[in-house]
Amino acid sequence: MDSVTQLVLGSAVSIATLGRRTAVWKAALWGGIAGTLPDLDALIDHGDAILNMVLHRAESHALLYLTLLSAPLAWLVSRLHREPDLFTRWWLALWLALVTHPLLDWMTVYGTQLLLPLTNTPYAVGSVFIIDPLYTLPLLLGVLLALLLRHGRGIAWARAGLVLSTAYLGWSVAAQQMATQRFLAxxxxxxxxxxxxxxxxxxxxxxxxxxxxxxxxxxxxxxxxxxxxxxxxxxxxxxxxxxxxxxxxxxxxxxxxxxxxxxxxxxxxxxxxxxxxxxxxxxxxxxxxxxxxxxxxxxxxxxxxxxxxxxxxxxxxxxxxxxxxxxxxxxxxxxxxxxxxxxxxxxx
Structure with missing residues (x-):
């Protein structure tokens, strides 16, 4: 998916997971960073246009490697904000922000190598386009309300945005199946x-x-x-x-x-x-x-x-x-x- 969608997804996931345990802006900031990190591999030039294509969404999108990254990232964030007692919760929030990125990419048609190093098969559902406003807008609205409303009153909006966007993904799969049956017929x-x-x-x-x-x-x-x-x-x-x-x-x-x-x-x-x-x-x-x-x-x-x-x-x-x-x-x-x-x- 596009970078804006991945950023707000990471922020929404982190806000929903941390809740009132820390400042909403902290959760939004680090969740957005974690949600964006996997796409930094696009900055690597492999010296050939085809290699640049097939090696994107590879190691940086592998669930195992992102899981291994989540612990040191959570340790760094919890120490930076002097919240060592929240390490476990930060770990869960940032792990979810990291792994939901490739899982969302999996829903597009490009191909995401989720199971490296076990296999480099590029998995793709192909039920959503790489930019879809109906998926992104609930997440964006939920994150903005969570940041703007005081005393954590907007956290429920971030969670609602996640529910709506996830339901939309479910709809996309159902719609794809209906279309597939029509094309086969x-x-x-x-x-x-x-x-x-x-x-x-x-x-x-x-x-x-x-x-x-x-x-x-x-x-x-x-x-x-x-x-x-x-x-x-x-x-x-x-x-x-x-x-x-x-x-x-x-x-x-x-x-x-x-x-x-x-x-x-x-x-x-x-x-x-x-x-x-x-x-x-x-x-x-x-x-x-x-x-x-x-x-x-x-x-x-x-x-x-x-x-x-x-x-x-x-x-x-x-x-x-x-x-x-x-x-x-x-x-x-x-x-x-x-x-x-x-x-x-x-x-x-």
Whole structure:
């Protein structure tokens, strides 16, 4: 999730845990710091854009390592504020502020390596977008009221914010399951395996859902809104670059994206250079993680690091479409190559 959300989540968790045992501002300050700490790994440059992607949310987001960090951090804070008798409570508060950060990131689609060093599998639920005001606002309001109301009278508001935001996460999972069933019922190819379907929310909401279905040769993108009624899902079909993947399978960086994206990627070639794209974040034809691997000779010789080329959407077009589509309007963002979902048909 975004940095503001992680900060207020850490503050709210710390305020709720410490209660009236210490000043609310202390709990908010250190909870916010603990809630932000895991994302400091984004400042590390690994010298390659793909490595920067796949090594983010790694050790700094591992539950074991954050648990080990929580005790010395709590000892430092309790001594700094001359509250050694509150060490145990500070430990609990800061441990919760630390571990709720990766647990919230787990709810997004990016991928969080929660169980390092046991496994470096990037876990992702994908039920919330990385910025969702309906999740963040209850937390922010609760923390502000806790800080503004005197004598700890606002602590209950911080706890209420946590309850509401957690309930919203529960709703997001339920909504994702409803959307998934709809996409499977209107799949673009027959007998689509659930593992070949990715369902994530469109930006800033949990009413409109985006799906990507993959086959060995093609990928399909479709949208379903919970307010669409009985309208069938319309899909657009695109080639995945199967020939390119067959040629470069085994390349270390290609294999990293293949694994990190759980197979939701495409490859393409333009201007004598090879590209690989993570299909999970963005929408056709604009994707956040679109990487230039270089020319075939450069790939073979490892002569240069990959670079990320963020394909930014036209917000003047995308935001009005998002608002209308979210409320059930049957509008297309761009003229589609339409493939209507159906229970039967030939595979591409």
């Amino acid at each position: 209107h799949a673009p190819v027959p007998q689509l395996a659930p593992g070949n379907l990715l369902v994530t929310p469109a930006p800033f909401n949990t009413l409109l859902w985006r799906a990507v279905a993959v086959t060995p040769t093609h990928y399909y993108e479709g949208y379903y809104g919970l307010l669409d009624g009985d309208r069938p899902v319309h899909w657009t079909a695109h080639e995945r670059g199967a020939d390119l993947y067959a040629r470069y399978q085994g390349n270390a960086l290609v294999d990293r994206i293949t694994r990190f994206s759980h197979g939701f990627f495409k490859m393409s070639e333009a201007g004598g250079e090879v590209f690989i794209t993570d299909l999970r974040m963005g929408n056709e034809p604009t994707y956040t993680f679109h990487f230039n691997l270089g020319s075939p000779a450069e790939m073979a010789g490892g002569q240069r690091p990959t670079t990320q080329q963020w394909q930014r959407p036209d917000l003047a077009t995308a935001l009005p479409w998002l608002w209308a589509r979210m409320w059930g309007a049957d509008v297309a963002l761009a003229p589609p190559q339409a493939v209507r979902g159906q229970p039967s048909g030939s595979r591409p």
